Amino acid sequence: MFWILLVLAAHFAWAVENVYTKIVIGSKIKNPYIFLILLSVLSVLLLPFIDIKYISLPSDNTIWWLLLASLFYTISGIPYIKAMEIEEVTRINILWNSIPVFSLILGWTIIGDKISIIEFVAMVFLLVGAVVASLKKNNSIFKVSAAFWLMLLSCVLYATYALIIRYLSQSISFQTTFFWIILFDFILILTTFFFKKIRKDFIQTVRSNNFSFFILFFLVVIIGNVGLALNQWALSLKPGALVYAFEGFQVLFVFCLAIIVSKISPNLIEESTDRKDLFVKLLAFLIVMVGMILLIF
Numbered sequence: 001m002f003w004i005l006l007v008l009a010a011h012f013a014w015a016v017e018n019v020y021t022k023i024v025i026g027s028k029i030k031n032p033y034i035f036l037i038l039l040s041v042l043s044v045l046l047l048p049f050i051d052i053k054y055i056s057l058p059s060d061n062t063i064w065w066l067l068l069a070s071l072f073y074t075i076s077g078i079p080y081i082k083a084m085e086i087e088e089v090t091r092i093n094i095l096w097n098s099i100p101v102f103s104l105i106l107g108w109t110i111i112g113d114k115i116s117i118i119e120f121v122a123m124v125f126l127l128v129g130a131v132v133a134s135l136k137k138n139n140s141i142f143k144v145s146a147a148f149w150l151m152l153l154s155c156v157l158y159a160t161y162a163l164i165i166r167y168l169s170q171s172i173s174f175q176t177t178f179f180w181i182i183l184f185d186f187i188l189i190l191t192t193f194f195f196k197k198i199r200k201d202f203i204q205t206v207r208s209n210n211f212s213f214f215i216l217f218f219l220v221v222i223i224g225n226v227g228l229a230l231n232q233w234a235l236s237l238k239p240g241a242l243v244y245a246f247e248g249f250q251v252l253f254v255f256c257l258a259i260i261v262s263k264i265s266p267n268l269i270e271e272s273t274d275r276k277d278l279f280v281k282l283l284a285f286l287i288v289m290v291g292m293i294l295l296i297f
Contacts, residue, residue, distance in 0.1 A: 013227030
């Protein structure tokens, strides 16, 4: 059951990163995509701390699979960061629970994994939970949030990344995978500097924030990358659908952290405390938990 501890630790690390992302976007960083760029730029500073024995050029076509995995990993952050800009962080994290659904579908269609009746029922619960989580009150009427479609796209891309990582874990260590994913993500994200607006907004963000901001940002980057490494370790031990079935715990972690921050500093993060909104979130969480339990057992 060691892999479960890895997954839970990864989700707590990501929960911290999620809440920080919501706090920073719009206040310290006006262009949400600059957040992704800073994340990649600061993440690459961690690579020198990886044991040199894990830094090797994989043989055969593995390097191309690593590049492809990194491409999906990088692109998946684009709709996610946009969704984070327009929606509450707790709702976003409930929507992350769609990943196991797409992991099962991709595993079934691409590598021939079999889907049992229980897994199919679990997928239905997870999808229903995601739809319920996306419902937002608008003039006393609940409507599907625009973030729902953005998060579905992000989940499909991330599930594809997880499938490739699972395949690569059969031949290379998760430490080697981590090194190349971070490096390729950094290289891919640098291509955005071809756009003048990105360059302008990046320089403006760097100039408008003080040194302590970047120290805290780097600390969060470390926490987030620890979560990434632990997640890749878990993927080397168990299938992606099973690993990502624990997304519900990240929802719980985020909800607790967001409520704590909103109570201490309401100006940093907004979380609706409307009874109907809270009921919808709780209902979505319970539906997702049923799907998770079915998928795990």
